[in-house]
Amino acid sequence: MARSNYPKYSPPHQQINQPNLYIIHLTTLTHDFLGEPYFMETQLKNKPLHTPQWKLIEAIQTRWESLTKPSVTIDDKEEIRRNRLLSTMLLVVAMVGGVVLAQIIILRPASLTEPDTIFALVSLVILFGLYFVNRAGHTNIAAVVFISLTGILFVLMPFLENSRPTLLYFSIVTIILIGTFFSLQRLIVSAAVILVVMGVLLQVSPWLDSTGHKQVIEALQFMAFAIAVVVTFINHQNAVERIRRAELEDANAQLRESEVLLEQRVQARTRDLTVASDVSRRTTTVLEIDTLLPQLSTLTQQGFDLYGVSIYLHDPATGILRLAAETNVDDRTADNTNVVIHIHDQLGLIPQAARKHEAVVIGDTEQTAVFRANPALPATRSEMVVPMLVGDQLVGVLDLQSRQANRFSEEDKYIITTLAEQMAIAVRNAQLFQEVETARRAAETANETKSRFLANMSHELRTPLNAILNFTAFVADGVLGDVNEEQVEVLQESIASGKHLLSLINDVLDITKIEAGMMELFIEKVDIHAELTSAVSVGRGLIKEKPIKLLTEIADDLPTTYGDKRRLRQVFLNLISNAAKFTSEGEITITGQRWEDGVEVIVKDTGMGIAPEEHHKVFESFKQAKHDLTGTVGTGLGMPITKYFVEMHDGQIWFESQLGAGTTFYVRLPQLSQQDAEKINELAQMDQSCAD
């Protein structure tokens, strides 16, 4: 029994050579009540077990243990110890007392009727009773009763007529106490000596009855009892301390063990976190899915030191899981390029994990029929498949295989599941990036198509006008022969219509360029005065048929600035032609004056005006205000284009208008340096390409 107990508990720091311990552990029989195999094992280490003496002790100890063990389960260790101590005391006292009483009765049967003997018998019965009460787990009740009875006895003793049973009783208690807390040898020796002495004194000596001797013996008994109590107390304290020390050492050992374990776990966790953080880094840095997946599988394979790692991507439309990346420990490659698994396949962990949305593990592939071997990984012993989920959406599965059976612990499962979630996010990001990239390319293509269209349109529309306008002009001018007045008039009308058509085409091309982000300004030095004057002179031509007075108040000191000369002229011309278009009679006043560093141009007409509800439409493409009064038509693009060019020169444009009373347009242009003008142009280009 002791041998079989040996490996189960082995405090690493036993002080096996300490003398006080040595004394104690010889008394295996009695100190067993401490419930500590600890001493026993110390003994085993020091002394070989095959001596007959030891075998006897062992046998006694086994029996003793079963006799003193509480018959009910007690959880508290200290309580067990106390219980067993009491059981031992009660049993030993009762047994030895029984033997002594039996001896007295056999030697002198007449004593059976004497009150002392009856008293002793009753005491024995009470002791046995207490023993059973104690074994039933009522330690405190048994102890209190036992101590009370002993105390009563001690008080009553001097009054008893015949003190022999009392003497015996205390002798026995003394023997037991000495034996209990010293050693087996001492127990036997002292028991024998005391029994013999007492027996002789009681049975043989005639002078015992004299009061003097009786008192001497009683004094001796009392002393023995007192010594026993003191020794018991000291030993008890020692034992308690030893237990505590053993427990402390035990706890220390456990602490050290758990420290080692903890350290291992910290290392493992650090490794896992490194892998996880690598994955996270890839998530944010690698957006090409074809680059990302092999990196993730390699990272996982190396990070967790696995046999093989595969990543399958899930296509929700077809339910197919397609092998997307694979890393093996020795770079084995089987023809796995077209490995396709369906989510409803029965065999294998991959479809199972994909369906359940949770990690599935095969601890040992040789013990299961569900395993579906990967031809590239013939030596797989355990496999774990973890779904890659974003929310409840299955992105794919991560398949881990190891050559080691039961490679994947619960903790691994938890970590890899977390890792797979990160991978899922990485993959989803990459997929989204690809979608965006595809969309961007599509938009780019669309933009290219748009600009090709623009190129063709401008060429195809304006080339014929070259012939139409010029041939008509040649004919009208008589270059190709004489023409009469009516013909000239008609041909001039034709030229005017052609020019109008050209201006419409140019407006459409401009707005298309603006909207396609292809409008560029040619920045150069601009003399605002010159451009405004030039626009005014063109404007005069526009109104020469109408009863309109064109007034100008253009200051001579208008600044020069940087910008696109032609586009600024176009701005002024648009304002003037707009005024001309919507004014049937009256005045158009053009003012050019300094405004801060720059210039303010005001074009005021006495035309039809713009209704307040139409105001917001003035600068919107294709939304010309209603003008049924005159039937004037246009593309409605002039003002949006004008506003665009004003803003491209960091300027402002607005208007004031009253229906029927005319409209005044204001344009303010700051003076720009070449760098400023170029910067504004570049920024606008960037904005437009971003807006695309």
Place this chain on the structure above:
Amino acid sequence: MMADQDLSFLYIEDHPASRRVMQLLLDVMGYSNLTLIEHTQDIIAQLEQTKKDFDVIFLDLHLSPLDGFEVQKLLRAHNRFGQAKIVALTASVMPNELHTVRQNFDGLIAKPLNYDTFFGYVTRILAGEPVWETS
């Protein structure tokens, strides 16, 4: 402008009506020395065959097999033709094309050509002033 009767013009243009317009324009202004070329196959050989020097070369941009930009490079590199003012005549509004024109040509006049302004531009170009009239 007053015509300088000795000026020699070259116009490379695949659109027949546009060639005719140029011819009439120059006629009206009193110039008769105009060479017209329809396509750019072996363009230098074609030009050398004419045994002429040119003061002003008008170039359409959308030509084939070589486009106007390629032709301009060949002309500019040529020891005789490279001396001429090379002017792009184009209906294009594409910013990238216009950029390239500004970098390499002596001027740009948009099509349709404007009877009223055309010779003013040509005169300025001949005087060494670049003209960029895009529309």
